[in-house]
Amino acid sequence: MTAWLITAVYSIRVLAGLFFRYGSFPLLLIAIILMVLQGLSALVLIKLFSKGSSIQKYLRGIELLFWIILSLFFGIDAYVSGASSFSPWALLIIAPIILNPCDPGNYSLYAAVLPSAIGIAEAAGAFSEGRPRYSLFVSIFFAFMLGSIARLRGLKRKAELDKALTLQKDREREIMKIKDAEVEIAARIQRTLLVDQKEEGPKEVELDALTVASSAVDGDFYGIIPYSDSEIDVLVGDVMGKGVPAALVGAALKGAFLRQALRLIVEKQGRLPNPFELVTAVHKAVVDQLMDLDRFATLQYIRFNAVHLTMTYVDCGHTPFIHYDASLGMCWIIQGSNLPIGFTDEQTYYAYTIPLSIGDRILFYSDGISEACNEKKELFGEMRLADIVRMNATLDPRELLRRILNTAMFFASAEGFKDDVTCIAVAIKPMDIFMITKSRDFSCEKQSLEGVRSFINLVLTEAAIQTNRDSITEAVVEGTEAVLQHIESARNAAGSDQLAASEQSGENQAIDSLEALDELEDLPGKKLLPTLMAYRVECRITDAWIHIRILYHGTSLPQKRGKELPLCKNHRPDATYVAKGQDNLAMVGLVFNR
Structure with missing residues (x-):
């Protein structure tokens, strides 16, 4: 606000000079330049304030500098031009006070010092060859009187606002204390319930x-x-x-x-x-x-x-x-x-x-x-x-x-x-439970399904499981087939068929030898994960359940929200779940109750 007012004062000075031929051309040119600079500075300050710049704490000093420059300009103008009917000193004295009547600091007083001194000097005849201007004395006196009244009323209003603000903050603190107490009670109830x-x-x-x-x-x-x-x-x-x-x-x-x-x-x-x-x-x-x-x-x-x-x-x-x-x-x-x-x-x-x-x-x-x-x-x-x-x-x-x-x-x-x-x-924790665990790796080909069927039959036979043995075996084959289809679809989508073939060629011999085993020995180093082009079928048996896990490299089978996983359609296990593991490993679990 102050910056725009000072810009307007410069523009008035230019207009007065043009219409009333008041002042020399160099002074009018200087006024135009100062008006443009003042307007640009006002725009810059507005931008800085809108971004929360730290320059805000220097606001009063910057405004005071603007008033001093304006007063110096008009002082030089009066000295060069001599006596005139245009004397801005009363305006320069009262404007800072009117603009900030509630300011408790001395900013408005400092801003009025220089125009007061120059105005009194001009009224005493300093710029008019010793001829005093009594009307200017009167205008400066009234400016002081109006400024004092405005400042006193502003300070009184500020005191009222400060008191109201203090009461408002006290009320807000009391409300916050009540709310905090209620929230603390609610938190204790929550911890209990x-x-x-x-x-x-x-x-x-x-x-x-x-x-x-x-x-x-x-x-x-x-x-x-x-x-x-x-x-x-x-x-x-x-x-x-x-x-x-x-x-x-x-x-x-x-x-x-x-x-x-x-x-x-x-x-x-x-x-x-x-x-x-x-x-x-x-x-x-x-x-x-x-x-x-x-x-x-x-x-x-x-x-x-x-x-x-x-x-x-x-x-x-x-x-x-x-x-x-x-x-x-x-x-x-x-x-x-x-x-x-x-x-x-x-x-x-x-x-x-x-x-x-x-x-x-x-x-x-x-x-x-x-x-x-x-x-x-x-x-x-x-x-x-x-x-x-x-x-x-x-x-x-x-x-x-x-x-x-x-x-x-x-x-x-x-x-x-x-x-x-x-x-x-x-x-x-450790407990006393009997569990049989067997596992075998197979190549990621549909031809391996017969090997899976043979492996599950051998495991169930060794565990002396006769009830639902064929149904369990076929459910595992169905689940394995779904996994192989998912692996193939993922590879086709990724365009990795050639990579799969090149990696498979070096592994087929080892995988085929594993599938050819008829004995049910645990694989050496059973914590080792299946190779990239292989999947593992693991069978765990207790007195309560039979757990088949199919481990493979790739993404887990997709599940639709709100729908059951349709993995085994003809022979359904008692429970089916999928899991995503570390190191790009995935798993399908089939559970059969005994």
């Missing part, structure tokens, strides 16, 4: 959990429910949104799981409902309310059975979990295909069963940790989590979670966590 303390379950299944809220109250929740000495359930979820509304929805969902579990236990006369039945019952109970609220929740409901050494889970659109496979020394990233709860009322939920091994580690987590980003906007990601789990697989769950949290916090130290973080780590 949404986050369970560590529960004692089967001694063979050790677990621990942590949660870090991005705000005092969040939408993450988890529950640990030990049903017996052999079974323990884990619930982990994340409600869309943040704050108290998300926490209330999470509390309602957790309560719905407990109510439906109790109802089903009563209906089934004491029999524990399986995870599929429980999630389906909760979905039917809450889906209409969640859709009315325009909310949904991703979650996983998992049951660990220490007797059968299995993990049965229902995934409802949650982040994948990480399974450290102690037998191979690597991690698998596994995700179901179900949609979130509350997303649609037409969803049918599917349960998946994964047999485990002694020494395995399982990590469940929310997207707050996998989507944490650093200053380069890089995501922490699932693979970093998998690497941490693999490198620290010997730690107990509590230490593993601490290592994960420290690494993630260091990674996102500049940005911090943008979302709530929840992690649950599970360790399978």
Whole structure:
């Protein structure tokens, strides 16, 4: 504002000189130049202020400099031109005060000093050969009077505004204290209702959990429910949104799981409902309310059975979990295909069963940790989590979670966590269980299917399994054929047929010798992964289940959200799942109950 006013004053001086022939041409030219420079400086200052430049703290000094230059110009103008009817001193005295009447500093007084001195000198006749100008004395006096009145009223108004602002800030602080107290109470309630303390379950299944809220109250929740000495359930979820509304929805969902579990236990006369039945019952109970609220929740409901050494889970659109496979020394990233709860009322939920091994580690987590980003906007990601789990697989769950949290916090130290973080780590401890494990590598050709059929038959025969042996064998062949078709499609899409042929030629002899084996000896160095142009069929058998795993290099089989994986159409296993591994490894798992 001040810069534009001074520009206008220069333009008035130029116009007055042109119309009234007041002042010499060089002075008018100087006024034009100063007017242009003043206007340009005003534009530059506006640009700098809009960008939040640090020059703002020098604003008063810059404006004072403008007033001084303007006063000097008119002083020189008066000295060169002599007495005239155009005397700007009263305007130059009062303008800085009028423009900033509430300024408590001495800026306006300093700006008025020079024009006052020059104006008084001109009134005394300094520029008119000693002839005093009494009218100029009067105008300067009135300018001082009006400026003083404006300054006093401005300071009084500023004092009133400061007092009102102080009262407003006090009220806001009181409101914030009340809100903080309410949020703290809500956070304590949340820690009581949404986050369970560590529960004692089967001694063979050790677990621990942590949660870090991005705000005092969040939408993450988890529950640990030990049903017996052999079974323990884990619930982990994340409600869309943040704050108290998300926490209330999470509390309602957790309560719905407990109510439906109790109802089903009563209906089934004491029999524990399986995870599929429980999630389906909760979905039917809450889906209409969640859709009315325009909310949904991703979650996983998992049951660990220490007797059968299995993990049965229902995934409802949650982040994948990480399974450290102690037998191979690597991690698998596994995700179901179900949609979130509350997303649609037409969803049918599917349960998946994964047999485990002694020494395995399982990590469940929310997207707050996998989507944490650093200053380069890089995501922490699932693979970093998998690497941490693999490198620290010997730690107990509590230490593993601490290592994960420290690494993630260091990674996102500049940005911090943008979302709530929840992690649950599970360790399978040593136990007394009988397990047969056999594996064999095959070349990635359809001709190898007969070798797979022969291998599975031999394994089942050695394990004295007669019931459904043919059905199990054919289901494995169907699953293997689907894997081979997926591998071939991926290679054709990548245009790698020639590379495949060149790499296969050097490996066929070793693979053929493996397929020709009739004895069921474990492969040497069983933790070694299959070669690039081979896939591995692994068979594990216990008294409770038969677990067939097909390991291969490439992408995992695609899954459609909300749909069951249609892998084996004629002979269906009891459970089918797919997993993505490290080092470009993928896996299909087929589970048959005994």
